[in-house]
Amino acid sequence: MSHYFIKIRAANLAYPATTYNALTLKQEVFKILRIGKPTRLLYDIHAIRDMDLDILEGDKLGIIGRNGAGKSSLLKAIAGIYPLLSGKIETSGNIRSMFELNLGFEFEASGRENILYRGLLLGETPKSIREKEQEIIDFAELGDFIDYPIKAYSAGMLVRLAFSISTTIRGDILLLDEILSAGDASFQVKAQKRMRELIEDARIIVIVSHDMNSILKICNRAIYMVDGKVAADGKPEDVIREYQNSTAAGAGK
Amino acid sequence: MQNYLTRVWESRFFWVYLAQAELRYKFRRSKLGVIWTMLYPLLLTLMMAVILGSLFKVEVKNFAPYVFSGLIVWEFLVGSVISGCQSLIVSEAYIKQYNHPFAIYPLKTTLVNIYSFLLALPGLALWIFFLQPRNLLVSLAALPVSIILLFLLGWPIVLIVSFINLKYRDFGQISGLVMQLIWYMSPVFYDIKMINSTLLTNLIEINPVTHILNLLRAPMLYGQFPSLLDYGYVFCTMLIFYLAAILFISRSEKTLIFYF
Numbered sequence: 001m002s003h004y005f006i007k008i009r010a011a012n013l014a015y016p017a018t019t020y021n022a023l024t025l026k027q028e029v030f031k032i033l034r035i036g037k038p039t040r041l042l043y044d045i046h047a048i049r050d051m052d053l054d055i056l057e058g059d060k061l062g063i064i065g066r067n068g069a070g071k072s073s074l075l076k077a078i079a080g081i082y083p084l085l086s087g088k089i090e091t092s093g094n095i096r097s098m099f100e101l102n103l104g105f106e107f108e109a110s111g112r113e114n115i116l117y118r119g120l121l122l123g124e125t126p127k128s129i130r131e132k133e134q135e136i137i138d139f140a141e142l143g144d145f146i147d148y149p150i151k152a153y154s155a156g157m158l159v160r161l162a163f164s165i166s167t168t169i170r171g172d173i174l175l176l177d178e179i180l181s182a183g184d185a186s187f188q189v190k191a192q193k194r195m196r197e198l199i200e201d202a203r204i205i206v207i208v209s210h211d212m213n214s215i216l217k218i219c220n221r222a223i224y225m226v227d228g229k230v231a232a233d234g235k236p237e238d239v240i241r242e243y244q245n246s247t248a249a250g251a252g253k
Numbered sequence: 254m255q256n257y258l259t260r261v262w263e264s265r266f267f268w269v270y271l272a273q274a275e276l277r278y279k280f281r282r283s284k285l286g287v288i289w290t291m292l293y294p295l296l297l298t299l300m301m302a303v304i305l306g307s308l309f310k311v312e313v314k315n316f317a318p319y320v321f322s323g324l325i326v327w328e329f330l331v332g333s334v335i336s337g338c339q340s341l342i343v344s345e346a347y348i349k350q351y352n353h354p355f356a357i358y359p360l361k362t363t364l365v366n367i368y369s370f371l372l373a374l375p376g377l378a379l380w381i382f383f384l385q386p387r388n389l390l391v392s393l394a395a396l397p398v399s400i401i402l403l404f405l406l407g408w409p410i411v412l413i414v415s416f417i418n419l420k421y422r423d424f425g426q427i428s429g430l431v432m433q434l435i436w437y438m439s440p441v442f443y444d445i446k447m448i449n450s451t452l453l454t455n456l457i458e459i460n461p462v463t464h465i466l467n468l469l470r471a472p473m474l475y476g477q478f479p480s481l482l483d484y485g486y487v488f489c490t491m492l493i494f495y496l497a498a499i500l501f502i503s504r505s506e507k508t509l510i511f512y513f
Binding site: 019081083100108109113116117120122124126 | 263270507
């Protein structure tokens, strides 16, 4: 029995349409009086359907599929951000997710303070962040800018800082939505090297990507998702072939 | 529930830091900065004491500390409701990134509110020091309990309004009006003895706010411990809010993410 795992059992995830269908009082009254165009009710978006999946220690799992197949929803459900409608997801190990790097920065705060914000959000302690702080600053190559409010940063500097924080604070299970890349040419080389280290360190990786080459390079297992279900599961080269055949067939129609 | 509280405790560094940061940025680019927290209730008291004092024909010297002690507790309560409405909404970026218990964001808001209350308190203490120095000893003994009770009362209030307001955004408007109504029914700016309507007197006596105000007034103004009735009211109010908060967490926390 491996120590780190993600077990998904009969999982269903739906985005309830009630949140989109909410009517204002005016619309409700009009509906009762039958004035105006009737509002068309939207249906729930069923993102994951009856999914069973075991991801075990050592798995570097790539998730492929078309847009809207439920790939990112699956990642967010594993991270515990979106609740399941039914079924369950059990995880063992410290989960680190990298979805939207730029989300949750405080623009009035300095770079140094934002390192603290981010780190604490991700469950670090002030002490453990202080130990990593210099490493983060050095990697992001921000120099004196680290004490400026980040609203003074260029877009590239901000991305570098976000990337540096997110990749310095590590976990056992790494959830990635697309391979991260950041900055200008010289930084990209560094960033790619950093990503490789990160991927090697993690016990489990789940990565969503449309870039088949990186899936082939990084992963030792892949799944192909269609309409919230696993359509194929196996070696990356086999699964990718299946995906490409089915999209080619779809395009030929 | 125990597991939930453990998770709240485990993320303590995060919400304490959020509270500190909010306080720091609240007064950014203001010359007086945090001094406003002390100055604002003082100046408001001065205006009310002079105007209402002449209206009710009472002496400003005694009326001012009465109004002040009511105002700062009231500001804490009304702040819990008004800033509470935004508590979850402004935390969207964090909530969508990491699965912390939702209750930590109301907890952060409550920390910010109690800090503002504590900053305003020395203003009252100074006043009492000159007018009624002998009340200070009792105050010293009774106040820590009062402050803790106030804090514990604030958390579930913020939590409840933040949960409701996330789903029904009309709630902010309604709660503003409701708080205005409660304000008139609470002896914040008038003394219950000034009222000669039995209906209003009865309303004021069953209003929990009256007793919450006594947590501060009894020791500071009258040199007494709050009465058992006051404590009883506060405990019952707390109990009701906590039960409601637990209900809200267990019923709707999971699906709340869809309402952002």
